[in-house]
Amino acid sequence: MENACKHLKTRGIKPSYQRIKIFEYLLRNRNHPTVDMIYRKLVPRIPTLSKTTVYNTLNLFIEKEIASIIIIEENETRYDADTSVHGHFKCRKCTKVYDLDIDLSKIDIPMLAEHSVTEHHFYFKGICKNCR
Amino acid sequence: MENACKHLKTRGIKPSYQRIKIFEYLLRNRNHPTVDMIYRKLVPRIPTLSKTTVYNTLNLFIEKEIASIIIIEENETRYDADTSVHGHFKCRKCTKVYDLDIDLSKIDIPMLAEHSVTEHHFYFKGICKNCR
DNA sequence: TCCATTTTTGTAATCATTACAAAGTATGGT
DNA sequence: ACCATACTTTGTAATGATTACAAAAATGGA
Ligand SMILES: [Mn+2]
Ligand SMILES: [Mn+2]
Ligand SMILES: [Zn+2]
Ligand SMILES: [Zn+2]
Numbered sequence: 001m002e003n004a005c006k007h008l009k010t011r012g013i014k015p016s017y018q019r020i021k022i023f024e025y026l027l028r029n030r031n032h033p034t035v036d037m038i039y040r041k042l043v044p045r046i047p048t049l050s051k052t053t054v055y056n057t058l059n060l061f062i063e064k065e066i067a068s069i070i071i072i073e074e075n076e077t078r079y080d081a082d083t084s085v086h087g088h089f090k091c092r093k094c095t096k097v098y099d100l101d102i103d104l105s106k107i108d109i110p111m112l113a114e115h116s117v118t119e120h121h122f123y124f125k126g127i128c129k130n131c132r
Numbered sequence: 133m134e135n136a137c138k139h140l141k142t143r144g145i146k147p148s149y150q151r152i153k154i155f156e157y158l159l160r161n162r163n164h165p166t167v168d169m170i171y172r173k174l175v176p177r178i179p180t181l182s183k184t185t186v187y188n189t190l191n192l193f194i195e196k197e198i199a200s201i202i203i204i205e206e207n208e209t210r211y212d213a214d215t216s217v218h219g220h221f222k223c224r225k226c227t228k229v230y231d232l233d234i235d236l237s238k239i240d241i242p243m244l245a246e247h248s249v250t251e252h253h254f255y256f257k258g259i260c261k262n263c264r
Numbered sequence: 265t266c267c268a269t270t271t272t273t274g275t276a277a278t279c280a281t282t283a284c285a286a287a288g289t290a291t292g293g294t
Numbered sequence: 295a296c297c298a299t300a301c302t303t304t305g306t307a308a309t310g311a312t313t314a315c316a317a318a319a320a321t322g323g324a
Contacts, residue, residue, distance in 0.1 A: 016289090016302065035280080050304045055281065072253075074201075074209045075280055075312080087254075089247055100243050104254065107239065111232050114261040115221055121204075122219075122236065122254035129246040148271065148320090167311085182273045187312065207281080207311055 003027070011064045021046060022057045023066070026081035032070055032088065032097040034078055072097070072123050085120045091128035098128065135159070143196045153178060154189045155198070158213035164202055164220070164229040166210055204229070204255050217252045223260035230260065 004024045008015040025038055033041075035054050043049045058079050061067035070078040072090050078097065087100035104120045136156045140147040157170055165173075167186050175181045190211050193199035202210040204222050210229065219232035236252045 014290090014301075018303070048304075052282085052305075053303055056303080059282095069206075071203055071206050074203055075207065077206045077280080087241075089244060089249070091247070092250075098243075098247075100241060102241055102243075109219075109232060109234055111230075111234075112221060112256060115223070115230075115256075115258055116260075116264060117221070117256045117258040118224075119257035120254075121256070122252075124244060124247075124249045124253070125251035126247055126249040128248075132248060146270075146321090150272070180273075184274075184313085185272055188272080191313095209311085 007066065011066050013060065013064055013066070018046065018049065018053050019057050019060075022054060023061065023081070026061075026067060026079060030080075030082070030099070032078040032080050034076060038079075070097070070123075071121075072125070087122040087124070089124045089126070089128070091131055092125055093127055093131040096128060100124075139198065143198050145192065145196055145198070150178065150181065150185050151189050151192075154186060155193070155213070158193075158199060158211060162212075162214070162231070164210040164212050166208060170211075202229070202255075203253075204257070219254040219256070221256045221258070221260070223263055224257055225259055225263040228260060232256075 004020050004027060005015045008019060008023060013019060021042055022038060025033070025042060029041075031037075035051065035058065038058075039049065039051050039054045042054075058067065061079070062069055065083055066081070068080045068083045070080055070088060072078070072088065082099070085103045085105050087102055087104065089098040089100055090096070091098075100122075104122055105117075136152050136159060137147045140151060140155060145151060153174055154170060157165070157174060161173075163169075167183065167190065170190075171181065171183050171186050174186075190199065193211070194201055197215060198213070200212045200215045202212055202220060204210070204220065214231070217235045217237050219234055219236065221230040221232055222228070223230075232254075236254050237249075
């Protein structure tokens with residue numbers, strides 16, 4: 001995927017090998033991974049990879065807005081290459097996180113009118129169709 | 133507030149002194165406090181109070197469903213005596229968390245139909261009316 | 265009062281994340 | 295190619311919130 005490399009450049013991120021690989025992982029695996037999931041998947045192919053690099057890189061992606069952060073459980077930060085406004089559903093049995101392609105920013109919430117809103121987050125929890 | 137004591141009993145929670153004080157704090161201060169905020173506010177009046185007790189008690193409240201948990205930032209767990217389905221707005225300047233009294237469970241989200249949903253969470257971030 | 269059960273407490277352990285500085289790598293001018 | 299400089303990666307240590315655990319304290323009934 002030369003795609004990933006170009007995407008990084010357009011946002012002013014120098015496309016180092018690690019950054020490309022981490023971004024490719026996010027693009028290909030739409031499973032909302034944690035830092036640890038990304039690290040464990042990549043380290044066999046990049047033996048020198050440091051978990052710190054994964055943290056640094058993801059924080060850079062968030063800052064440059066090519067990825068978004070998903071916080072559903074305390075101490076389980078997940079990442080998403082999809083930066084559009086959308087929501088998630090997490091199954092408490094299989095722990096899978098599903099996408100919900102709904103733009104909540106289009107729903108009118110009068111109480112928000114007086115504030116200046118920059119981020120929209122929503123998620124649901126329960127048991128998914130496959131687990132019951 | 134004898135109120136708090138009765139509320140605990142009806143949910144099968146023995147109303148110990150610490151539990152009553154922590155629950156009263158949640159009822160009176162609708163500011164979505166962290167464990168640390170609750171602890172620091174109560175410890176002058178209950179010098180023997182342990183932070184572990186605050187953690188244990190809040191986990192019990194969540195389990196017995198007399199309080200709900202609010203996760204907006206990673207490693208900043210907040211608690212709310214309001215267990216109804218409602219949302220929040222957090223100001224990134226003054227860090228205040230506002231209530232949004234909207235029941236998202238009433239909004240139809242087709243993608244959720246196939247799953248069994250038990251929890252609804254939503255929050256927004258930005259700058260509040262007082263901070264701009 | 266005695267005993268069993270529950271609750272509280274303090275300390276240590278855990279775990280995710282960040283801080284930091286050293287080592288490695290790329291870049292651009294000479 | 296050489297060097298200086300800036301950027302990136304890495305490993306280790308520090309941080310901070312939460313939980314585990316076991317001892318101490320409180321409760322409540324026989
Ligand atoms: Mn997503
Ligand atoms: Mn609330
Ligand atoms: Zn499932
Ligand atoms: Zn504000």
